[in-house]
Amino acid sequence: MSKVALITGITGQDGSYLAELLLLKGYEVHGLIRRSSTFNTARIDHLYQDPHNDDVRLFLHHAELGDGSRLVRLIDRIGPDEVYNLAAQSHVRVSFDEPEYTGDINALGTVRLLEAVRQSSIEPRFYQASSSEMFGGSPPPQSEETPFHPRSPYAASKLYAYWMTRNYREAYGLFAVNGILFNHESPRRGATFVTRKITRAVAAIKAGRQQHLYVGNLDAVRDWGYAAEYVEGVWRMLQADQPGDYVLATGVGVSVREFLQICFERGGLDWEEHVRFDDRYLRPTEVDAVVGDSTKAAKELGWKPTVDGQDLARLMVDADIEALTHEGRPWVDQVRLESWGTV
Numbered sequence: 001m002s003k004v005a006l007i008t009g010i011t012g013q014d015g016s017y018l019a020e021l022l023l024l025k026g027y028e029v030h031g032l033i034r035r036s037s038t039f040n041t042a043r044i045d046h047l048y049q050d051p052h053n054d055d056v057r058l059f060l061h062h063a064e065l066g067d068g069s070r071l072v073r074l075i076d077r078i079g080p081d082e083v084y085n086l087a088a089q090s091h092v093r094v095s096f097d098e099p100e101y102t103g104d105i106n107a108l109g110t111v112r113l114l115e116a117v118r119q120s121s122i123e124p125r126f127y128q129a130s131s132s133e134m135f136g137g138s139p140p141p142q143s144e145e146t147p148f149h150p151r152s153p154y155a156a157s158k159l160y161a162y163w164m165t166r167n168y169r170e171a172y173g174l175f176a177v178n179g180i181l182f183n184h185e186s187p188r189r190g191a192t193f194v195t196r197k198i199t200r201a202v203a204a205i206k207a208g209r210q211q212h213l214y215v216g217n218l219d220a221v222r223d224w225g226y227a228a229e230y231v232e233g234v235w236r237m238l239q240a241d242q243p244g245d246y247v248l249a250t251g252v253g254v255s256v257r258e259f260l261q262i263c264f265e266r267g268g269l270d271w272e273e274h275v276r277f278d279d280r281y282l283r284p285t286e287v288d289a290v291v292g293d294s295t296k297a298a299k300e301l302g303w304k305p306t307v308d309g310q311d312l313a314r315l316m317v318d319a320d321i322e323a324l325t326h327e328g329r330p331w332v333d334q335v336r337l338e339s340w341g342t343v
Contacts, residue, residue: 002057006078006124008032008065008113009086013188014129016043018084018231023047023057025235030078032063032087043188065109071116075124082238084127085113088158091192092133095154096284106157107164114168114176125175125238128165131158132182132223132249132290140221140291144180144247151285166245175243182223182249182292184230185312187319195224195316198260202267203320205274212274216281218257221289224309225250233303240301249292254309262313267321 005022009015010031022029033041041048041060049056061078063070065087075083088106089095095102110128117126135142136151150156162178169176189196194215204210225248233248264271297303307315 002026002028003081004028004030004079005082005084006030006032006075006080007084007086009088009129010060011040011043012086012090013043013186013190013227014184014231014234015084015086016047016188017186017228018086018234019044019047019058021231021235028057028059030059030061030074030080032074033060034064035062065105065112068112068115071113072119075116075120075122079120079122080124081122082125082127083113083117084129084234084238085110086129088129089154091190092152092154093281093283095152095157099153102153103157103160106154107160110161111164114164114174117176118168118172118174123174125243126165126168126177127234127238128161128176128178129234130162130165130178130180130245131155132180132247132292133287134159134162134180135290136287140223140253140289141251141293142247142249142290143293144245144296151287152283155287162245169243175238177237177240177243178245179234179237180245180247180292181230181234182225182247182290184225184227184248185316186227187316187323188227189316194256195259195312196320198263199313199316199320201274202263202269202317203324205269206267206321207324209324212276214276214278214281215256215260216278217283217286218260218277219255219288220286221253221255221291222309223249223251223253223291224259224312225305226307226312226315229305229307233297233301236297236301236303244296244300246297246301247292247294248297248303248305249294250305250308251292251294252308252310253289253291254313259309259313262310263317266314266317
């Protein structure tokens, strides 16, 4: 019989890539989505399967991490072998404006899901999506042994979830792991995250639909990898003989300025003619540099990335130029976006 997986945050970037991977591996996949009057399934629409078919292996359920009793009922009903908790308020800059909501979903939401897993009789393996933002002010390179120093409500909420996952592993014997993923992007990244904001702007400027791109801190250095590769590492964590916590990273640091330059050069544009500074995109407390050391994942999981931040910049801008040129889909002027497009 095929394995059964439950993915929270299945409609997000990572959730869509993970669902693809698990379906290819023969899993039956269940995903949680929030109830809304509008559809937010664009990233997984290509995976849609008619529930009336006999061989359907993808199922969606309405649920939120704020509703613990619903999570308990769903775990019992679905009976997953593996649970992947990817759902979160994932925007660092927004977390400063909505710290209470961020903490409720990212921190307490994880506890609600852990409790649902603990109370079930099937003992599924549990994956928690942790973040390199937890390292914050600790200097790079950062590994599993680096002290944490969160510098945002988002990072603090993820650190709480990290330690609760370890606590449930040690206190209750759950097979529960933390994946400390450094920045990972793709053409499916949300438009308000700085990488996608840049690549969309290049495509729009090249097409004559936009003149300027407004950004904040250009000196921040990030370890950017390809999300499609990272979900393979996530899956491998739950296939290990023993549970543990793992950093996934490329080990290559790229500044926002470098990412900008690569993207605009790829589009045949001079970035200095189009990029403008806007202090609204600055964080109250900045993380200067995060560059990961994924030696442990390479040694124990056999996971190694092949796409670094420079490769990723070219991949993403090519995809956005292609999409805008040939698909003609509507675009929103970046200046009109109300969410901050920061790292």
